[in-house]
């Protein structure tokens with residue numbers, strides 16, 4: 001980077017979107033301050049501000065690639081620290097509609113690990129970057145602006161037990177997650193309301209950790225029994241660091257896995273395939289099941305605003321939070337940080353509307369369509385099923401069926417859901433021919 005690093009950026013929120021943003025900002029700004037209400041660097045890894053961190057977090061292949069590009073050597077460090085590591089289509093047992101997908105080498109690496117473990121490694125790398133510091137245990141209260149409200153100049157925070165203080169900034173990046181206050185603050189400043197799009201899914205997660213005998217996984221690092229229209233319940237069972245396995249089960253529209261141990265096991269037994277239940281029968285639980293509810297997909301369409309103050313950007317779940325069972329959130333945060341990085345290469349204070357347009361196009365639109373579209377494949381989920389949506393469901397069902405038999409389809413599908421390739425690759429002549437050969441078209 002030939003440009004001189006100068007000025008100060010403040011990142012609101014020190015979770016994955018905040019950390020990826022800090023990495024991007026550190027290339028341009030002399031100082032980057034990451035503010036969070038939690039004690040980020042403390043010993044308690046399951047922090048209050050990250051309740052979802054107890055539950056299974058898969059980093060999609062594209063997110064894994066970006067993470068390694070940002071922090072060279074981190075993959076090896078995570079693996080050395082105990083993360084499972086393997087090929088996403090060869091070492092993961094994918095079960096869709098009760099059938100196993102064909103195993104194939106996809107050349108896409110997947111790590112199996114807990115969210116706090118991943119976050120700690122990323123955070124340590126971010127903290128080691130020149131000019132980056134963390135302001136921990138500080139509540140973000142409000143934005144500071146110029147008198148005409150046209151430019152954000154900083155943020156007011158309060159440290160634990162302390163008085164309010166203002167952190168001045170040339171650029172503020174809001175990465176405070178789904179509960180972000182930016183949309184409210186903007187209205188208080190007199191800006192139009194951001195358009196919010198919500199889709200109800202009534203998802204419930206329940207997670208339990210186990211000691212699993214080595215042989216039980218039969219050489220795989222993860223078993224993913226995916227919820228489908230026929231059986232709208234799913235679960236993932238993964239080897240993670242600390243010689244443990246994490247099992248997260250989920251169901252939609254109030255059909256939630258119980259937290260009472262027998263009920264949890266019964267829910268896992270009711271899935272479309274017996275694989276995970278068989279593993280649990282020979283495993284030992286090491287804690288009690290814990291639940292999490294996720295009512296709606298939520299997107300804030302900042303790219304549709306016609307006016308937005310300078311010196312402020314928003315990223316990560318604060319813009320878009322998806323059905324977590326598709327495991328897109330962290331990768332979308334990473335993709336968002338690449339958009340941020342690109343805009344920062346031109347100027348310290350990117351044009352917000354242009355940034356939001358690029359963020360929508362390059363990081364969010366495709367994933368949002370995929371997630372909302374996939375949710376509509378469950379008949380019980382409310383929403384309009386246009387002809388286009390119905391055709392997409394029929395096509396994906398064909399791809400999934402063909403992927404149980406045909407290696408090239410299984411590989412292409414893994415690369416699409418890993419956000420490495422565009423869904424367009426599923427329409428190439430080679431894949432179309434494979435669908436036809438397997439009698440699916």
Ligand SMILES: Cc1cc2nc3c(=O)[nH]c(=O)nc-3n(C[C@H](O)[C@H](O)[C@H](O)COP(=O)(O)OP(=O)(O)OC[C@H]3O[C@@H](n4cnc5c(N)ncnc54)[C@H](O)[C@@H]3O)c2cc1C
Nearest residue numbers: 013015016017037049057058140177316317324327329330
């Ligand atoms: C149950 C569940 C499972 C998930 N599984 C996956 C998965 O498998 N794969 C995946 O990629 N994604 C998954 N996600 C999504 C993923 O957790 C997020 O996309 C990811 O954490 C990025 O979010 P973020 O950094 O934007 O916000 P968050 O992770 O929500 O972090 C926001 C941060 O801001 C801080 N903060 C908020 N308000 C304030 C304030 N006023 N003052 C100070 N600090 C504040 C919080 O302490 C927190 O650290 C899952 C989500 C859920 C709910």
